[in-house]
Amino acid sequence: MNDAKSSMILIGIGGAGSAAARGVSRAFGPGLRYVLADTDAATGAEGEPFVLLGGDRLAGRGSGGDIPMARLAAEDSRDAIDETLDGARLAVVVACLGGGTGTGATLAVARHLRERGIPSIVFATIPFEFEGAGRRQNATGIMSSIATEASSSIFLPLDRLVAGEDNMESAMKRAVDTLASGITLFWRMVERPGYIRLDPERVRRIVANAEGGRFAVATAQGPDRAAEVVDALSRSPLLAAGNTPARSILCGILAGEDLRLSEVGRVAEGVKAAFGRSANFDLATVNDEATFSGRLSVVVFLFESGIRKDDDVSGGSADAPRLRRQRRPRNPLAQGPQGRGRFNNVEPTINDSGVDLDTPTYLRQGVTLDA
Numbered sequence: 001m002n003d004a005k006s007s008m009i010l011i012g013i014g015g016a017g018s019a020a021a022r023g024v025s026r027a028f029g030p031g032l033r034y035v036l037a038d039t040d041a042a043t044g045a046e047g048e049p050f051v052l053l054g055g056d057r058l059a060g061r062g063s064g065g066d067i068p069m070a071r072l073a074a075e076d077s078r079d080a081i082d083e084t085l086d087g088a089r090l091a092v093v094v095a096c097l098g099g100g101t102g103t104g105a106t107l108a109v110a111r112h113l114r115e116r117g118i119p120s121i122v123f124a125t126i127p128f129e130f131e132g133a134g135r136r137q138n139a140t141g142i143m144s145s146i147a148t149e150a151s152s153s154i155f156l157p158l159d160r161l162v163a164g165e166d167n168m169e170s171a172m173k174r175a176v177d178t179l180a181s182g183i184t185l186f187w188r189m190v191e192r193p194g195y196i197r198l199d200p201e202r203v204r205r206i207v208a209n210a211e212g213g214r215f216a217v218a219t220a221q222g223p224d225r226a227a228e229v230v231d232a233l234s235r236s237p238l239l240a241a242g243n244t245p246a247r248s249i250l251c252g253i254l255a256g257e258d259l260r261l262s263e264v265g266r267v268a269e270g271v272k273a274a275f276g277r278s279a280n281f282d283l284a285t286v287n288d289e290a291t292f293s294g295r296l297s298v299v300v301f302l303f304e305s306g307i308r309k310d311d312d313v314s315g316g317s318a319d320a321p322r323l324r325r326q327r328r329p330r331n332p333l334a335q336g337p338q339g340r341g342r343f344n345n346v347e348p349t350i351n352d353s354g355v356d357l358d359t360p361t362y363l364r365q366g367v368t369l370d371a
């Protein structure tokens, strides 16, 4: 169900991106404003808010993995997308990179949101290793373009999202569940908080001024649950990013009514100690007595750039010119310094289809070289 009053909208793109957005909507319950967008007419269930991308171009049959086609389809459908954006002040986009629509349409939608002056945070997964080099190259070839268009972007390698999972089917399912639970928590921190809430305008400013992002969720129960959660988060591969310090930290605590004040303090202290005391730190709590009695779940979002601790965040909103500033595209999978010597921090060459031409041709075309 859509809540016209909400200024945050969730946009699920492509088959798997739409499944993740639907998962968030189900977990949140009524009131979450969302829309699904796909080139495949079968994605939208009856009664669901759904935009069919590229109706004339693709006739609802999906893009069949064609990234440039999916991107054109999304551009064709800008008016239909616009109809869903009325009054939106922050867009959360979720997509799974690798196929045609989740990859190509996501870039087009992120660009469209930027042109409309709506800050966006894109959650995008990178295919599993077992999906093969082609799909992974589709994803890695477009990441820096998406990072440039979106206000902030969080790229989640599926392998890291479910590290340690061996069974393929449960890994697939758990990956989407983890992604959906992180976004659900984000939503609840803003729109259905417990004792401490995040101000939606402040979140909007953080996202609008951020660059790279990371997120992870950890859950524990028992007397030491706060310390265990902090320990798990500080070791999470999803939050590790070489030497890139976090500039903004959003921390959400989900618990039942047994949440103790000392636990809130311990989590806040532990997260600050793990991810940087000089970063801007925002905390929210979310109550969930029905499912969370005894359990404590903490989500941490790290943004590599954002409003500084001493910035004035009291008034105003992110302005469109700021959204249009040039960003330095980055390789979100990189764990350390990017590039060396004269290639350090060099802008990649991206063609009109979003393909990174600095990637060697043999890699882009999936040619195997003899050793």
Ligand SMILES: Nc1nc2c(ncn2[C@@H]2O[C@H](COP(=O)(O)OP(=O)(O)OP(=O)(O)O)[C@@H](O)[C@H]2O)c(=O)[nH]1
Pocket (backbone or CB within 6 Å): 013, 014, 015, 016, 017, 039, 040, 062, 063, 064, 065, 066, 070, 096, 097, 098, 099, 100, 101, 102, 103, 125, 126, 127, 128, 131, 135, 158, 171, 172, 173, 175, 176
């Ligand atoms: N975890 C998980 N990931 C999935 C699942 N299905 C697809 N994916 C991931 O999502 C990526 C994109 O697949 P789809 O969403 O099917 O593709 P699409 O965006 O609809 O693109 P086209 O159908 O080619 O237009 C895949 O490469 C996988 O990494 C799933 O059931 N679970």
Ligand SMILES: [Mg+2]
Pocket (backbone or CB within 6 Å): 014, 015, 016, 040, 062, 063, 099, 101
């Ligand atoms: Mg599809």
